Amino acid sequence: MAIGYLNGKIISSSDPVLPIDERGHQFGDGVYEYIRVYNGRPFMMDEHMNRFFKSAEAIKLNLNHTPDEIKDITADLIGRSGLDDCDVYMQATRGIAPRNHLFPNVPASISMTVKPFRAMDETLRENGASVKLLPDERWQNCWIKTLNLLPNLLAKQEAFEAGAFEAVLVRDGVVTEGSSSNIFLVKEGVLITPPATKHILHGITRIAVLDIASELGISVDEREFAPEVILEADEVFLTSTGIEIVPVTSADETKIGTGKPGAVTEKIYEAFMKRV
CATH class of the missing domain: 3.20.10.10 (D-amino Acid Aminotransferase, subunit A, domain 2)
Incomplete structure (x- = not known):
């Protein structure tokens, strides 16, 4: 089944959870990553994590997680979904704060979804x-x-x-x-x-x-x-x-x-x- 994650909570991927003052919504102030999972295993996970953290560093976003912690969360979500072939989307934003162009002093917000793989027309x-x-x-x-x-x-x-x-x-x-x-x-x-x-x-x-x-x-x-x-x-x-x-x-x-x-x-x- 499709499943979601938001800042430590397991949620439905269809739950309405986006706050009005979320900076990803207000400014596009964040980064993301898309990972293919084959037979329950993320493909080239280390390379994806390297790019995810480099992107965050490039926009001066502290993820407050290590790559291994993100990997563990991803593995847990894949297991909970029961899906073997699926898409994992993860994104990190600068969090929830009143609208202001300057960076707020709030924790980063990390969300993920695990959904069935969308097959391309072969x-x-x-x-x-x-x-x-x-x-x-x-x-x-x-x-x-x-x-x-x-x-x-x-x-x-x-x-x-x-x-x-x-x-x-x-x-x-x-x-x-x-x-x-x-x-x-x-x-x-x-x-x-x-x-x-x-x-x-x-x-x-x-x-x-x-x-x-x-x-x-x-x-x-x-x-x-x-x-x-x-x-x-x-x-x-x-x-x-x-x-x-x-x-x-x-x-x-x-x-x-x-x-x-x-x-x-x-x-x-x-x-x-x-x-x-």
């Missing part, structure tokens, strides 16, 4: 997805996984309304990432992806793919590239915790490569699923 993996190239209108520090996702939502919605699966964002003539994913290209056997600068989220699945490429002996080039390079690629794929690895076969209605998922993408996906 035909996307079989046939490939389409993407739409859009301007990257987010702030400068996209590596911080904050609650402020409105530009991402607007880009995702525009892509959806254009019949595309994902928006791929372009900043100053350079591709950054998807609205909720990282992007990889394959060109002449080399795996190419934007470098882990402050302009992209340092994806957990991205980390896994780079490690898998090293194991498989696939050359990797982390570099900036222009949007037209996507159209010239042999293969393109997206990565994220939710979608894992999804091939891209068209961008702005232009076919990429053969128009079908490529061999390198499939090889990496197979290796990823073995890890899972």
